[in-house]
Amino acid sequence: MVNHEHKSLNQLYQLLLTKPVSELSELMSVLGESKQEMVLLLKTLESMGLGLLCDSKQVKLNHSIDAIDCVFLQENLRLQNIDKSLHCCFSTTSTNHIASNNKIPSIYISDYQSQGKGRQNKTWVTPLGQSVAMSVSHAFDCGLSEISGLNIAIGVSILNTIEQFGSKGVGLKWPNDVIGNKGKVAGILIEASGNNKSCFVVIGIGLNWNVRQSILDNVDKKCMNLELKGVTRSQFMSKLIVNVHQILHEFSQNKLENILSIWKKHDCYTGKTIDVLQDKTIKSAKYLGINPQGYLLVESQGERKLLASGEVSIIQ
Secondary structure, rough: OOOHHHHHHHHHHHHHHOOEEEEEEHHHHHHHOOOOHHHHHHHHHHHHHOOEEEEEEEEEEOOOOOOOOOHHHHHHHOOOOOOOOOEEEEEEEEEHHHHHOOOOEEEEEOOOOOOEEEEHHOOEEEEEEEOOEEEEEEEOOOHHHOOOOEEEHHHHHHHHHHHHHOOOOOOOOOOOOEEEEEEEEEEEEEEEOOOOOEEEEEEEEEEEOOOOOOHOOOOOEEEOOOOOOOOOOOHHHHHHHHHHHHHHHHHHHHHHOHHHHHHHHHHHHHEEEEEEEEEOOEEEEEEEOOOOOOOOEEEEEEEEEOOOOOOOOEOH
């Protein structure tokens, strides 16, 4: 996306957020675009997932969008003494991608991702204005082997945030999913680099906030929106940022010692038989939970096994 088009798309998007029903001629005048150029911009916004109703005279935003208040988020970082720069984007390929390219611990938020990343090279769908797409980068004074279980800690921080806003209907699925009663609500992607003394971690969080149902219906796995009432997307993001940093501190001090009990309380698969996909082979196993390092513990054919998140996926 060239800079001029990116700027014009962002301006048009902001105008529609301010005035969801707008005259086409007024938009053309404000942006200084021809009718042909405006039609192309509107089609691009639609391809980014924005619901629009357009005719020869009017443009209507056909979906409720909860705008991100970056000033509010920045002020909250200051009040909470979180000493990281905040980068708010209208559109990017992936917040994890841009976070990985900057080795200074920071926070990245985007309203749209064209190449949102999930585990095992899967895509995380991030339609314009309808999700929480965030990456938090963090430096640890320990080696890569010592951050095993970080995905468990981040899952708990997301769950804590959801519960603090009054929702009790979510659970945790090993290794990196938050699950509601109708499907997946949020996912985590952690990418780390370093050595045996220090490491740099990028924590990606994707959460379905107010995604259009037609988009959710086209995702391979069952997904659902969080559906919190009386809470703005910015308020949720603000609390989530604080909770992530609190749990990063806890994890640095005590690993999963004080976190594991919360995970176990909300574990979706406790006591169940699951299908485990490992090395392209599916095997049935009894789910026994996770160990203090965050590894999956299962029993299959009378044998207990510990499995790492990079090796296995629960497909049930």
